[in-house]
Structure formats: structure tokens, C-alpha cells
Amino acid sequence: MSERFYTIGMAGHIDHGKTTLTKALTNIDTDRLKEEKERAISIELGYAPLSLGDDYHVSVIDVPGHEKFIRQMIAGVAGIDLVILVVAADEGVMPQTVEHLDILNLLGIHHGLIVVTKMDQIEEDMIELIEEDIGGQVEGTFFEGSELLFVDSVSKKGIPELREKIKERLAGIPVRDARGAFRLPIDQVFTVHGQGTVVRGTVYEGEVSEGDTLELLPQQRKVRARQLQVHHQPKKTGRAGQRVAVNLGGVSKQEVSRGDVLVSTQYYSTTRTIDISLNTVDNLKFPLKQRGYIKCHLGTAEVYGKIVFFDRNELTEGKGVLCQLRLDQPVVTRRGDRFILRRPSPVETIGGGTVIDPQAEKYKFGEETIEMLSRKSKGTPEERLIDLLKEKKSLAEKEALNDLSMDKEELDEVTAALAKEGSLKVFGRTLVLEATAQELIDMIEEELKAYHTDYPLRDGKELAQIKQDFSSYGNEAAGKIIDEAISQGVFVKTGALLASADFKPGYPKQWAKRMQQVEDSLMSQGLEVEPSAVLFEKAGLPEDWAREQTHFLLRTGNVMSLDDKHLLSSDAFNKGLISLYHNTGERFTLQEAKHIFGLTRKYLVPLMERIDESGFTKREDSERVWVKKPAE
Incomplete structure (x- = not known):
């Protein structure tokens, strides 16, 4: 059989024989401090290995029983698999035993044995009375109906039978899952x-x-x-x-x-705000006020804070009360962890319960918040992931592991199931609901539609700006969704611009004729063109549309810039360039170019500078040299 690892806790009233029983089972004295020896009580947690053979690896924790050491007791009990409730035969159930029972119940421990120690100090006819007393005290707890085992730890009478019973009980308890994050x-x-x-x-x-x-x-x-x-x-x-x-x-x-x-290192984070489901003890001495100060025992941590209710201003008792802890210091916890709440003053155990959301936010008082917390508490892993993604739109895998308190293997199973049914998209380590991805695509399409209407001459909108506009979806997620939409032909990307797939830049209907008039004028005027401002003014185009058309014509390549005031037909420029090449030698002067073009210096100088910039010629003193031949 495979190895099995368990932790057993000894709980009970002070001086009822927990440490002696532990020594009888393990041959180890867990009272390790001098003060513990002198006072004959456990102050700190004591540990000892219990050998049961057959690949059972068992640790026994002897937790303190004195009321002053309740903190150590809670730290010890958190994380155990089986509890042995120790009751001394000569004293029976004592107040500290009752408080330990409350804490064990609140921590959600389900497996236990009741061991009556010091059996050599009672008569045989007292056993039935002891059984009745203990049975009545444990009624309503997971110990209800448990068989009582009578032992004498000093003479070790009953110890072999107890060891066998422990092994029998452990055999029915699932081992802790070692697959999750440490x-x-x-x-x-x-x-x-x-x-x-x-x-x-x-x-x-x-x-x-x-x-x-x-x-x-x-x-x-x-x-x-x-x-x-x-x-x-x-x-x-x-x-x-x-x-x-x-x-x-x-x-x-x-x-x-x-x-x-x-x-x-990568799977946990700290928190100070925790959504919880709280069960109070049955006989709470004092009501718990809204934002009342509490001491929270979570794992081995002990942290002060306040409790916040969303459906009441005072709690006298209750089961499954949905509320929130706002702690003074950060703690590490996951969904499903158990906790204990105690009142700092007057000191008493208030209750305990389970963590619903370890990364909670502040909510409004009211039924809507209670309904939300109820959904959180009852949801399946799939439902919780879906709810979280509805709230946050996209999640990195690390965030999901933290917020959902899942281990990686469980999250992988959940995401695989949701992806298979088509409700979840997984982009590397980023998770997005299919509905959210479609929502983003629809919104971008609407955004682009409006943009194309406002700027019909532009190839599209800046992709970086679109991502910024929809940053609430997460930059990485938005980028992945857009990339997928591009590959599916929903959008078209041109350089750093994004456009709808069916969009083609062109003159808007209301300005088409006037814009065509400008373009025709540029084509017909050749190399001696009017200033751009004059052309646009003659066509009756507003300044905004004149600027848009200028950029459009330059992008299409039909027009080029002669200087900062003149546009030039690309066709006229190419024809002039070819004419100049065929009518000059390897070198030529500005005067020769003037003779070929028949232009005034107003147009000739910027034209020759444009030819230089285009890389066809190079100026050397008062002459120009051909660098490359123009294409014909």
C-alpha cells in the first residue's frame, strides 16, 4: 500500500492525562519546557511520532488544556485529521473540555475518539455513569455516539487496544491531498x-x-x-x-x-478582508455588535480585527451567517479554510466557520450583498470561476488560484471542462469567458464603426488606443481577443491601426464631389500646382476635411508633398523625373533643369530638392549627379 500521513490531536481539560497518554502511545514525553515540567501542564504544543506500521506515518500533537493557553490549542488543532478527546475518569467532562469541543466542532473536524484516562482510579460500577455523563456532553457534536475507550496510561492497560482503534479509524480517513501548492x-x-x-x-x-x-x-x-x-x-x-x-x-x-x-512562491497571497460563513457557539454570553472587535484564529495565526454584517447590526447566535472580517494585519488563507473567532474582552469563544472569499472587497449593507455572498458560498468550482470572471472580465492564472483558493490541478480541470463546453477561452495563462470575449468584440466593432464614420479616410484606429479604451478587460486579454478576431477575419490590422473587416477608406458621400475636384485639379495642374489651401478653398472643403484628405492622398501614394504649402500629383512627378533623366547627362545644373521643365524658381527649387530627397540625384557644388535611374 502507499504511504499515508496523518496528524492526531490530543484535546481535553488540564491534568486529564493528555501528555501521559501521548507518552504511553509513543514513548515520548512531549512536555519539553522546564516550566511545563515544574507546573505539570502543557504550555506549548508537544509533538511525537506514533508508529502504527504498514506505511502509516502519524504525528501526535499534545495541545495545552489550560484556558490561558487556548491560543496554542487552536494552533495545534488546526490541521489535524483525528481528534482524541481525553476525559479523566475521576473528574469527567470539565468546562475546558466543553470549550475544546466547541472549537473542534467549529473547525469542522469530523473524526474523533473518546478516551477515558485514569481508569485505575474508579470502580467498575462507575463506568456506566461516566459513559452517560460523557454521552450527554458530546451530544450534537461529531463525537455523538462514539465508543468510549478506557485506558490507564501509567500501567498501559487498554493502550494496545487504543492503538488498534486509532489505526482502524485512520484507515477510513482520506489522506491529505499533496497535489496542491505547498x-x-x-x-x-x-x-x-x-x-x-x-x-x-x-x-x-x-x-x-x-x-x-x-x-x-x-x-x-x-x-x-x-x-x-x-x-x-x-x-x-x-x-x-x-x-x-x-x-x-x-x-x-x-x-x-x-x-x-x-x-x-507563486500560488498564495496575503489578505486583510475576508468573506466568511460564521456559526456561533450555542450559548453566546454577549451579543456581537456590528464592527465589533474580534480575535481571529486562522491556521496558526492570531489576528485582531472587526466583523462586518450586511443584514444586521447585532448577532446573538446563528448558523451560516454571511459576513466579513476586516483584519488589522495580513493573513494567508484560501477558500474553505476554517477559523475561530474569540472576543478579546470579556474573553469567550464567539464561533467559527469557513472562508468564502479570501480576497474580498468592501460591499454595501443590504440584501443584495447577502444574495451575492450566498451564491459565492454555494457555487461549484465552475460556477465560482464564472462568477469571478463576470466580475473581473479576465484573470491571470495566478489571480484565479489566489481568488478561488484552488490548487493548479483543480483549476486546470475546471478550465478544461469550461473550455470544452465553449464557455471559456484560455489564452496561455489568461482566462476569459466566451461571452466576455464576444462582448469585447461587439464593443470594438461599434467603436470602429463610429470611428470609420467620423474618419472615413483613415485606415483605422490606433490599436494602442483601443486597448486603452477597453483596459477594464485587461490589456493582455484584450490583445489576445483582438488577435484571435483578426485571425478569424473580424478585424483587419494595418500597421498599428485596426479596422472593421468590411471597411475601405474612401471619400464620404457628403464631401465626395468636392474632394474629387481637389484630386482632379492636382492631376491636371502637373508640376505647377496651386497652393493646397487655395485648392481646398475653391472646392469649398472645411479645414478638418481638407486635412483629412491631405493625409489620405499622401497615404494612398497618389499625391506627394512638394513643400509645406504644395501637394503634387505622383504621376506628374514621375513623368517629370523621367523627362529630366532622358534630357540630361550624368551631371546637370539647375539652369538645365529649368530649361527642361519650364518652371519658375518658385516651383523648380522645391521640385529639385524633392528629387534629391527621393534618392535619384545628389547635389555636388553647383551641379547634380544622378544616383539611380527612375523606373519607367
């Missing part, structure tokens, strides 16, 4: 002499290998995984479900804190 919320930071900074945590998603370049968030700091260890054993890789220690290169211990996250 994410490790950090719960411990320390230094090792000669090695530098080491961080530890449970890998939520994906896989990490020795030598990988990672990103430390929210600092946005590039680091390198120099070495990896799993329970003090060197490893080349670590994967989802494993407790992994990573020796980091490129960062000091002072720059890293519990709550920071190690991620694959």
Missing part, C-alpha cells in the same frame, strides 16, 4: 546552533523538497528550504499531513513568528 502554517520558530533558523508546522497542502525556493508570508520574503526533518529524522521531502521542520536560508529567527506561512 502551504505550511508555522507554529514553532527556533534556532539550531550551526544551522540557523528552523520553523515547524503541519503541512496543510502540497509537498516541499530540500532546496526548494519558498516564500515567507506575510513578509513576502524569499527563502530556501536548506534541510528538512520529520520527527528529528532528515528527509528529502515533506508532504501534506506531515509534521515538518524546515531549516530556512535567507532569514533570521527574529524575522519569523508563529502564524507566518511558508508557501510555494
